Amino acid sequence: MRRDTLREIIASLSSAGTSVFRFGAGRRRLSLEALCRQLLDLRGEASVTVVADRLLAAYAELDDDGRARFFATLRDGFGPDLAAVDAAIARYRAAPSPESVQALQQAAESPRQEIFRLLNTAPGGTAALIAMRADLMRLGADAPALAPVERDLGHLLRSWFNRGFLTLERIDWQTPALILEKLIAYESVHEIQGWDDLRRRLADDRRCYAFFHPALPDEPLIFVEVALVQGLAASIQEVLDAPPPAPGAAVAADTAIFYPINTCQPGLHGITFGDFLIKQVADSLARDVPGLGRFSTLSPLPGFRRWLLAELSAPASEIALAPAERERLLREPDDWLPDAPDAQTYAALLLHLGAVYLLRAKRGSEPLDAVARFHLRNGARLERINWLGDRSARGLRESFGLLVNYVYDSRTVAHNHEAYVNAGHIACSAAVRGLLTKRPQRRAGARARPGAER
C-alpha cells in the first residue's frame, strides 16, 4: 500500500503553486494574533492547515521576547468569553445537573486550546507544539503569569500522548542513525561517549527500548538501557566497561540490570511514561531471554551528598556522628578519592548514611530521593547499596560514589506497591535495613554479605 502522509501532501499544499488548490487568505503577512483568529474562523476547512503552517513558521522566527508576547496574547486574548461563563454559572446555579455543569465546563474552556489543536494539523505540528511547551516552561520560570497557557497546552499533550497510542520499540544496531544519534544526545545519566560507546551499549548482551508516538516516528520519548549480566551488578563502571561478547556468542545471563532511564522531550515534562516502561521491558525481556530471573536497576541517589551536607550543618540533625567524621565529610573535596588507609571504615559510614538517607529522609510521607520514590512507588524493593558503585566524577560529587539496586520481583511487586501507596511502607532487604544501625563493620558494604541479599 502506498502511503502519502498527510504531512507530505500538506508540505506541497502550503507552498503556493505546487498545490492544485490555493487556500486561504492570500499571501499577505499577518500578525500572529490575526493568524490565531483566522485559524478559529476556518476551523472546519481544509485551509486551516496552511494557516497553521504559516503561524508556526512565524513563531519559529520569534526571539524569546516575541514568544513571551505571543503567549501573553494567547492568555489575554484567547481566553473564554467571560459573559458566556457568567451565563453558564447562572444556569448551573439555577439548576445544577450533568448538563449544566458540562455546559459550564465548555463555556470555561479557552479558545487557545482549539488553537493548539488546529496548529497540530500543520506539517510538523506535533513537534512544534512540544517545542512550544518547552518554551512556555522555560519562559514561565520567570513569568508565572504564563502558567494558564502552559497548563492548557500540557493538558492537550497529555491527552494526545496517552499511553494507548505509544509503541515500545527495541533500539539496536539496525536502528536508523537518525534515531541513534538522539540517544547519544539525550543520555544524561551515564553519558554516551560517541558511536563506539553506543555500539557497545547495543551489543548482544545489552538491550535498549524506547517509547515512540506515531506522530514523531524519529523521536524517542523515553528510553531505558539494560545490561544482561550474571549476578546482581554492583558497579556502573563494571557494566559500562565490560568487553562486548564475541559476535554470535550466546548470552548467558540471569539478571537484567536497568541502568538508566532517560526522557528525551523537555516539552513533555510531567507526562509520565517511565513506570510503564520498566514493566513492559521486563516482560519483553522475559519472553526474549530464557533464563532471565531477576530484574534490577542500578540507580543513583542524586541528592545524597546535598542532603548530607545540609544535615551536617543543620542545628538539629538526627544524624549522630563523631566530630572527626563530621569534619571530614564536610571537608571532602568534590573529586574525593576513596583510597585512604581507612577506606573500609569510611565505606561503612557512608553506607550507613546512605541507608538513613533513603529510609529516613522524607518529603511528606515519601522518601526525599526522587529516584527512590519512583521505584518504590512502582513496587520495587530497595535491595542493596553499593559502595563505589559509581566512580565517575559526577557519582562522587553527588553521592559519594554510592549506587543502589532496586529489584523488581514479580512475586512481590504488587504487594510492595500497595503497601507503599497506602501505608508509606518501604520494601527493603534485611541487609539495607541492617545498615541503619551504625556500628563497626568488619567488611565493606552490604555487598559483602550475599546471604542477606534475597
Add this chain to the structure above:
Amino acid sequence: MRRDTLREIIASLSSAGTSVFRFGAGRRRLSLEALCRQLLDLRGEASVTVVADRLLAAYAELDDDGRARFFATLRDGFGPDLAAVDAAIARYRAAPSPESVQALQQAAESPRQEIFRLLNTAPGGTAALIAMRADLMRLGADAPALAPVERDLGHLLRSWFNRGFLTLERIDWQTPALILEKLIAYESVHEIQGWDDLRRRLADDRRCYAFFHPALPDEPLIFVEVALVQGLAASIQEVLDAPPPAPGAAVAADTAIFYPINTCQPGLHGITFGDFLIKQVADSLARDVPGLGRFSTLSPLPGFRRWLLAELSAPASEIALAPAERERLLREPDDWLPDAPDAQTYAALLLHLGAVYLLRAKRGSEPLDAVARFHLRNGARLERINWLGDRSARGLRESFGLLVNYVYDSRTVAHNHEAYVNAGHIACSAAVRGLLTKRPQRRAGARARPGAER
C-alpha cells in the same frame, strides 16, 4: 527495528501467569463502577492497563440495558465534584482572571473524561471507545439524558482524531484483504457487489483513498472512490459498468470523478474529515496522473424526492406546476421507469425541479440538501444536473434518478468558498441556473448543451 506494540505486550500482561508482573486488585469480579473507581485510583500506575482491559471486557458482555445503566452511572457517579465547582465559582467571582477561569474549567471537568482516557490504554482501547460512542448515540436517541456522557467521549475522540494524526493511504489491489473487505462493508452509496466489483473499482483507471489513524491501522475512517475518465461523466452506471482497461494499458484521462465518499466509523460521527479528503486526494492525483485537468463529483440529491412530494402537498408551495404534472409526480411509483413516450418533457420538468431544489430550498441560509452544503462550503461549483444519472432503484426512489456534478476548480475554489460562507452565494454554472426558468425544452437535460458546461 523490532517493534513490540504496547498492545501485544499488554495482551500478555492481562492474562494472569504469562506476565512477569501480576498487577492490580486480584482476580475477583468487580462491578463496572468499582472498576471505574479503581482506574481513577491507579491513574499513574502501569496496572491501569489491566484494569482498563477488564472493564472493557465486562462492558462487551453487557446487553443494551446494561450499557444504558453503565452510562447512567458514568453520568451520575463520575461527574465533577459540585462542592469544588462551587468553590471555583466563588474564587472566579471574587477575582476573574485567566487563572481562576481555568481553575473553574478544570473543576467542572468530569472525571469520566479521565476514565475514558485510561480505558484507551487497554489493548484495543481506541476501537472499544469508538464502539462505545456508537452505543451512546444509538441508545441516546431514546435516552437524551445520556447526552453529557456522549459529549464528553465525543470531545475526547475529536481531540485524538485530530487531522494532524491521520494518514492518507491509497487503497488498491495490493492492500490487505482485511482492509478491502471493510470497503465492501462500508460502501453505502453505491454498494460494492462482492470482490469482482471491488477489483474493478481498484483497476488502473480507478483510485481509492482513505484516512487512517495510527491506533486503528486496519480500519479506514473515511474513503473516497475516484474514476479517471475522459470528459465529465454524467451517469454513475456508466462509471460502474465501464469495462476495466487492459492490464498495462495507459490510462488517458482528463477528468477525475469522485463518485462516493463513505464514512466508516459510526462512533466518529460528527468528527469531519471529508472536506480535507477531497482536496488532498485531488492534489495527490494531480501529481500522479499527468493530463488530469478537471476534478468533479458525481453526487446524489438524497432528499430531492422527499422534499418535492412535501412541496406538492404543501398548501403554499412556490412550485407552480400544471395539475396534471403535480398529480403524476405524486402518483409515480418508487420504481418509476422513465420510458414514457413523453420522457423528454418529463426530463425537462424534473431537471427544472432539481435546480429549484438545489438553489432555492433552504435550511437557514444554506441549501436544504446536505450533499450540496458539503461541496458548496468546500468551494465547489454546481456544474450540471444529469437526467437519469443514477438508474438504480435507490436513485429513482430518492431523487427520480437525478445526479449532480460539483466541480472543484483550482482557480475559483477559494473564491467560491468565501462567497458561500460570507454571503451564502452558490457558485453555479449558467446551464444549471438556466434550469430555474421553467420552459419547454427541446432536448433532454443540461447535459445536451456541452457548450454551457464550462
Add this chain to the structure above:
Amino acid sequence: MRRDTLREIIASLSSAGTSVFRFGAGRRRLSLEALCRQLLDLRGEASVTVVADRLLAAYAELDDDGRARFFATLRDGFGPDLAAVDAAIARYRAAPSPESVQALQQAAESPRQEIFRLLNTAPGGTAALIAMRADLMRLGADAPALAPVERDLGHLLRSWFNRGFLTLERIDWQTPALILEKLIAYESVHEIQGWDDLRRRLADDRRCYAFFHPALPDEPLIFVEVALVQGLAASIQEVLDAPPPAPGAAVAADTAIFYPINTCQPGLHGITFGDFLIKQVADSLARDVPGLGRFSTLSPLPGFRRWLLAELSAPASEIALAPAERERLLREPDDWLPDAPDAQTYAALLLHLGAVYLLRAKRGSEPLDAVARFHLRNGARLERINWLGDRSARGLRESFGLLVNYVYDSRTVAHNHEAYVNAGHIACSAAVRGLLTKRPQRRAGARARPGAER
C-alpha cells in the same frame, strides 16, 4: 531507506525521452535474432537492459508459431562454436586435467544461456523467462527438438531458484488481495470456491504458507494449506466444511493436517521445493501452536482408479477378485454413489485394493503413486487409508473416494527416509498393512480401529 528498484528505474530508461541517457542502437525495429546478437555484443554495458526489454516485448507479441521459430533460432544459431569445441576436445585429449576439462565445458556452453542471463536484466525479466520456459515445455511436447533450449533455460532457473534464496511466508487475511487471488487461481487439488471459501481457509484454525523468490514478490511459487484439528482428520469434506472458530476463540488443536500442496508456476516445473516446504512449515507451526503433536497429510491417490481398471482388464493381474466384484468395479459410473446396501462390504474391498495399490503397485522400485513416492521419500509413514475421505466428484472419479494420511513423525522421519531410499522399505502402520490380507471385515475401514493406528 528509500528504495528505487532497478526495475522501476529501468522502466523509465526504456521509454525514450524520460531517461537522462538514451541507450543502445536507436529505435529501429530489429529481428529477434538481431536483438540476440546485440545483447551478446553489449554484454557488459548498461544498455543491455533496454535491448533485453525490447526483445521480451517482441517475444510477447509472437504467436506459438513465431515462438517455436524463435526457439529454433536459439537452438541452431546460438549454440556453441563447434570449432572451439573441437579444439577444446583436442586439448583435453592431449592433456586431461581440471583445467582442460573445464575449458571444454566452457567451450561447450551455449551462448543462448548468456542470452537468458541478459534477458533477466529487463524489467519483469525473471517472470518473462519463467513464462518462456512454460512455452518451451508446452511447445516441446510436439517438437522434441526444442529440448536443448528448454534444458538450458531450466538449468539457469534451477540455479536462480536455489532454495537459499527463497523465503517462506505465512499467508493470511492480512495478505494483499493481489496474492490471495493467485491462491484461488492456483489451488487445483481442492478448488477454492471464491473469496468466502478462501477466507475460511485462512481463519484462525487454518494456516497457509508459501515460498517466494525476491524477484517475484507477488507470485507464490508453491503453497501448502494446513488445518489445525483435534485428532487425525479422515475426510477432506469435514475439513473444508467445518465452521470457522468464533473470532478470538482459542484454537485447541493437537494435529496439523496438510491438505494440499500446490505449485503455482508451470515454468518452474521440475524444480522442487515441496520436500522442504512441509518440514519448514511443521517447524514453524510447532513453534507457533503449543500443543501441536502430530503432523499429517490428507492426500489423494490420484492414479488409483486408473490403475485398478487397468489391472481388472489385464490378462495376468495379481488381484484376485470374485467375478461379481470385478464386474461391478468395471461397471461403476464415474459419479458412483456409495449408498448401496452392501456399502460396508464394498468399503472393505476398496480399502484392501487401495492398500495393494499403495504397497504393491510399483514403478521401478518405488510405488506407482506419485503422491506416495513424494511423502515416503520425505520420511513420512503411510498411516491410514480413509473410506470416503473425499466425496467430491473428482475424488470419486479418480480414487473411489479414498484418501490417505501420511504422518510425519519427528522420531522416525530420518530413519524412514533412509530405509526408503536405501532399501525401498515403505514405513506403514499395522492397520494399513493388515488391509493387504483380503478378508471379511466387520466394520468399514481401517478408520474404525483406532487402536491400530499408532
Add this chain to the structure above:
Amino acid sequence: MRRDTLREIIASLSSAGTSVFRFGAGRRRLSLEALCRQLLDLRGEASVTVVADRLLAAYAELDDDGRARFFATLRDGFGPDLAAVDAAIARYRAAPSPESVQALQQAAESPRQEIFRLLNTAPGGTAALIAMRADLMRLGADAPALAPVERDLGHLLRSWFNRGFLTLERIDWQTPALILEKLIAYESVHEIQGWDDLRRRLADDRRCYAFFHPALPDEPLIFVEVALVQGLAASIQEVLDAPPPAPGAAVAADTAIFYPINTCQPGLHGITFGDFLIKQVADSLARDVPGLGRFSTLSPLPGFRRWLLAELSAPASEIALAPAERERLLREPDDWLPDAPDAQTYAALLLHLGAVYLLRAKRGSEPLDAVARFHLRNGARLERINWLGDRSARGLRESFGLLVNYVYDSRTVAHNHEAYVNAGHIACSAAVRGLLTKRPQRRAGARARPGAER
C-alpha cells in the same frame, strides 16, 4: 504478512533438539570431503541444509593451509567423471548436434558446482560462498592450480548476482547503523573519518546510492557518493571540506559530482556493477533534483606517477623533457608540496604530462589508466584535468595531486561509447587535448580557461 525467512527456520533446524525433525547422518564428525559426498547424495532432500551448514562451519574453522587443501580436494575429487566425458565426446563426434554438444557440456560440468549450489541453502550460505571465493583468489595468487575451482565458483556467483536481481537503494541518515558502518569500512578512495564525516557525506547536498542483493540485505555490493554542487568541482578537498547546508535549506545545484565508486565485496571481484550504477543514479538524481544539468566525476589517475617515473627512467621514452625537469620529477619526495616559487610552470608541466598519460599511454588499444578505461567505455568525456585536485598524501604520492573530471553528457554518451568501443576513439574536451602540446602556459591549468570546458 509475517515473514519467516528460510534462514531463521534453518537456524533452528540445524541445532539439534529445537527442530521438530532431526535430519541427516547423525552427529558424528565427518571430513569435509565426506560432507561434500553427503551433500551430493542428499541433493533433493530437506536435510541438505543441515549438512551444508555443518560443512560451512567446519570450513570456517580451517586455517589457510586447511582451506587450500579443501580447495585441492574440490579440484581433484569433485571434477567431472572423465569416462562420461569421453563417452560424451564420442557421441558428439559421431553425431554433432545441439543435443550431443549439450550432453557433452553437461558431462564436463564439475560436481563441485553442484556442491556450491547446495552450500547456498545453509543459513548465511551466500555470504559464506562470497567469502570462500575471496579466499580462493587470495590463496590462488600463490597456487594457480586452484584456478578451476575459483572459476567454477565465480561462474555461479556471476549468475546469481545478475543485475536483474539487484536493487538500487539510497543510503542516508535514515539508514541502519549496521549498514552505515560498512560504508566507513569499505570507502577506500577518500577515507571516511568516522561518523561525523559520514554524516556530512549524507547531508542534504550529498547523495549516496548502493546496489544490494536480496540475500545480503545488510551488505552493500558497490556504492557511489555524489556531491550536488554549483559548477564543475575541481578539488576533492573542496568537496569533502565544504560545510553542510543549514537544515531545511534548499539545495540549489546544477552539477552532480560522483566522487568515488567503491566495491565492497572482494569475493565478487570481476562481477561488474559499476557501469550500471552511474547511469541509474544519474537517472534517479535527475528525477529527484530539478535543475541538475551536469553529471561529472572527480576521479583519480591512480597510476600516473608510477607510469611517469617508469617513463623517465626508460631508455626510449616519447616524453621529451628538459634534463632539469626530468631530474626534479625523479627527485620529488612522496609528500611533495607544490609551494615552490615556480609552481605555475610546474603545474603546466604536470598537466601536460597528465594529458599525455591519459591520451597516449596505452594497454592494448585502451588507455593504461583503469579509471579512464572505465569511464570512457561508459561513454563519458574526458573533460578537465585539475591541478592540485587532490592534496591528500595519497593523491600527491600517486598522481602528483592531479584529478580528472569525466563528464556524462546525455546527448553524447551513446555516441562516445560506440566510438570508443569500435574505434578506440577517446572523447575529450578541447582544453585537455590542448594540453598535449607542451608549451609555456600563462596560467595554471586547464581549469583557468572555463570557456573551453563545454
